[in-house]
Structures are given as C-alpha cells and as structure tokens.
Amino acid sequence: MLIGISPLLNADVLHALRAMGHGDDLILADTNFPADSIARQTTIGRVLRIDNVSAAIAARAILSVYPLDTFVDDAAGRMEVVGDPNAVPDVQKEVQAVLDETQATAFPLIPVERFAFYERAKKAYCVIQTGERRFYGCFALRKGVVPADAA
Template sequence: MLKNLNPLLHADVLHALRAMGHGDDLVLCDANFPAASVARSTVLGRPLRLDGAGTAEAVRAVLSVLPLDTFVEHPAWRMEVVGEPQTLPHVQREAQAELQAAEGRALQFAGLERFAFYERAGRAYALIVTGELRGYGCFVFRKGVLLAPDGPV
C-alpha cells in the first residue's frame, strides 16, 4: 500500500499511466466492452483490469493521478447511446461529476458514436476495463502535462 494513492491503482495501471506521454489516450470501459479484442491494437497490447470497480470510482482513481490535456478543446470523450447521441445515462452522469470534481472546472465529455469510439479505443495507449455492468460506461481521456507556475514541469 502506498500513501496518497487510490488503492485501485495497482502496479500495472500505474506503470501504463506513467509511461503515457502528452497526447496519448487512455480508454476506461465497462465490462460489456470488447476489451480483449480492442486492446490488442493499443500500444500496450492487452487490457488492464479493475474488475471490482464501478465507473465512478475508476474515473476518480485514474483522474487522481492523470493530468488531462489543456491544449485541446475536448480532453475527455464518452460513448454515445446508439440512436440517442444526446442522452446521458446515469453511469455517464456519475462519470461527468467525477470529471468535473477532478478538474475543478466545468469540463464536459464530448460524444463519440459507438463505432468511432471502438476505432479510437484501438489507437489508444492503454485500455482499462472496469467491473461496471451498466452499458455506456466507456470513456477516453487524453493525457496532458503537469504545469508549474512558470510553465511545464
């Protein structure tokens, strides 16, 4: 156990998050997502697992250490509900609250159509699959840089 680190962030997850560079994407998906097949084409090449975690707690854990990109309009995306792109299921509203709490600003998820989401997920650095059973608990986060008061660290 380490101080000040969420216990969900096991060694494999921390290694992947640390290895990512500015502009790399991280996918966080629910248990229904085809994680094994999609993760084969990611940089990491295999899914990481947080089987006991729901979406909100996984988003909270990841965003406790992952800086989001501030140089792009949308550093976070969600999978759109098929046929209802504006609908925000409860699982996405929970993730939205965690995103805003972590960022301390009114940051909204941008929507991605289901198959566009799969395509983008396959180009990500890493994919983390949670134990979330509710559908549409699928998100992409773009890694940013840490900023010191006088510029990048």
C-alpha cells in the same frame, strides 16, 4: 500500499499511467466493451483491469494522478448511446460529476459515436476495463501535462 495513491491503481495501471505522454488516450471501459480485442491493437497491447468497481470510482482513482489535456476540446469523451445520441445515461452523469469535482478546468464529456469510439480506442495507449455493468460506461481520457511546479 502507497501513501496518497488509491489501492485501486494496481502496478500495471500505475505503470501505464506513468509511461503515457501528453496526448495519449486512456480508454476506461465497462464490462461489455470488447476490451481484449481492442486492447490488442493499443500501445500496451493487452487489457488492464480495475475490477469490481464502477466507472466513476475507477475514474476518481485514475484522475487522482492523471492530468487531462487542456489543449484540446475532446480530452474527455463518452460513448454515444446508439439510436439516441443526446441521451446521457446515469453512468455517464456520474463520471461527469467526478470530472467536475476533480479537475480545475471544465471537461465536458464529448459524445463519440460507437464505432468512432472503437476506432479511437484502437489508437489509444491502453484500455482499462472496470467492473461497470451498466451500458455505455465507456470513456476516453486524453493525458495532459504536469507543470514543473506541480511535479
């Protein structure tokens, strides 16, 4: 255990978050996401896990140590609902609420078409699969910078 760091952030996840650089993507995935096959194509090359918690709980733990990129418009993305691109399921509303609570800058979740999301995920640094069982609990979070005075 570490003081001030969520116990949900296991050693593998902490290592990945620390190793990532500015502009690298992290994919937060639900249980239905093809995490293993997609993760094999990422920089890490294997799926990481934060098991038995919702996407929002995992996002809160990650965002406690992970800055989002303020230089781009799509630092926070969500998988678009197939056939209803304007729909925002509850799981996505919950993660948006976490973003709103934890970030000093507004980061609206940008919808990303399903297959475009898979392509973004393949280019990501890592995929972290959660215990989220609701559909469309998949998010892309682009890493920002930590200012010298905040380190």
